[in-house]
Amino acid sequence: MNEYIVRFSVRQRIEHFSVMILFLALGLTGFAQKFVDSPWAIWTINTIGGIDRVRWLHRAAGVMFTVFAMVHISIALFMVLTRRSRPSMIASRKDFQDAITQLRYYLRISDNPARFDRFDYRQKFEYWGMVLGGMLMIATGFMLLYPVIVTRLLPGEFIPVARVAHSNEGLLAFLIVIIWHIFNAHLSPEVFPFDPSIFTGKVSREYMEKEHPLEYARIMREDEEKREAETDEAP
Numbered sequence: 001m002n003e004y005i006v007r008f009s010v011r012q013r014i015e016h017f018s019v020m021i022l023f024l025a026l027g028l029t030g031f032a033q034k035f036v037d038s039p040w041a042i043w044t045i046n047t048i049g050g051i052d053r054v055r056w057l058h059r060a061a062g063v064m065f066t067v068f069a070m071v072h073i074s075i076a077l078f079m080v081l082t083r084r085s086r087p088s089m090i091a092s093r094k095d096f097q098d099a100i101t102q103l104r105y106y107l108r109i110s111d112n113p114a115r116f117d118r119f120d121y122r123q124k125f126e127y128w129g130m131v132l133g134g135m136l137m138i139a140t141g142f143m144l145l146y147p148v149i150v151t152r153l154l155p156g157e158f159i160p161v162a163r164v165a166h167s168n169e170g171l172l173a174f175l176i177v178i179i180w181h182i183f184n185a186h187l188s189p190e191v192f193p194f195d196p197s198i199f200t201g202k203v204s205r206e207y208m209e210k211e212h213p214l215e216y217a218r219i220m221r222e223d224e225e226k227r228e229a230e231t232d233e234a235p
């Protein structure tokens with residue numbers, strides 16, 4: 001029996017790595033514009049080669065981010081609709097119950113932690129925050145990219161509103177990723193000091209048994225069924 005379980009496919013790892021790089025690039029080039037008077041922004045703009053280049057890079061990264069988001073959503077929908085993958089990111093009643101069970105466990109009211117499936121309630125909350133926040137960033141980003149076309153369809157006031165929303169939602173998303181995501185994925189006591197699974201794709205059996213027992217039980221069951229079917233087919 002393998003010591004490790006493959007939790008993330010090559011496509012998922014490439015997707016995560018690309019979005020991580022694009023998000024950092026968007027944050028750096030976006031905040032250099034938002035905080036243009038601060039010494040670090042002046043240094044960044046000069047190092048990159050001037051404000052025009054910073055703006056160009058931000059727009060190019062924004063278009064690439066949009067393409068990745070569309071590809072991700074299309075693949076996810078295709079996989080779920082054709083039943084090639086389970087809708088593991090959809091929130092259910094169990095997630096709300098798990099949140100309460102886990103809170104009771106953290107407060108030591110109960111000795112039993114929640115038993116999670118492929119993704120726990122925190123991961124789902126973060127994922128949907130990222131998807132919805134990403135949609136807002138894409139919509140407002142394109143409004144800022146094509147203000148003349150937008151104002152043919154909508155009142156002109158929409159452009160400054162889009163800018164305020166883009167600028168502040170960008171800061172909020174960045175802070176959530178830096179504080180919440182990095183804590184949950186790498187610094188929390190369960191995984192400290194670093195969880196490399198999204199880069200290697202692999203996790204240990206002990207990790208799966210502890211953090212995602214329902215998924216682990218299903219994988220074991222499916223493996224067993226496969227083995228039995230192979231034995232039945234053998235001459």
Ligand code: HEM
Binds near residue numbers: 034141142166167170
């Ligand atoms: C998702 C991560 C993103 C972050 C964190 C981010 C952040 C920012 C920030 C902070 C600004 C400066 C706003 C200000 O001056 O107050 C900005 C401007 C801008 N962003 Fe984004 N952004 C993101 C995605 C996008 C996307 C997907 C697009 C779409 C193409 C886009 C297009 C723009 C445009 C056109 C501007 C105006 C600056 C210019 O005219 O060059 N951004 N962004």
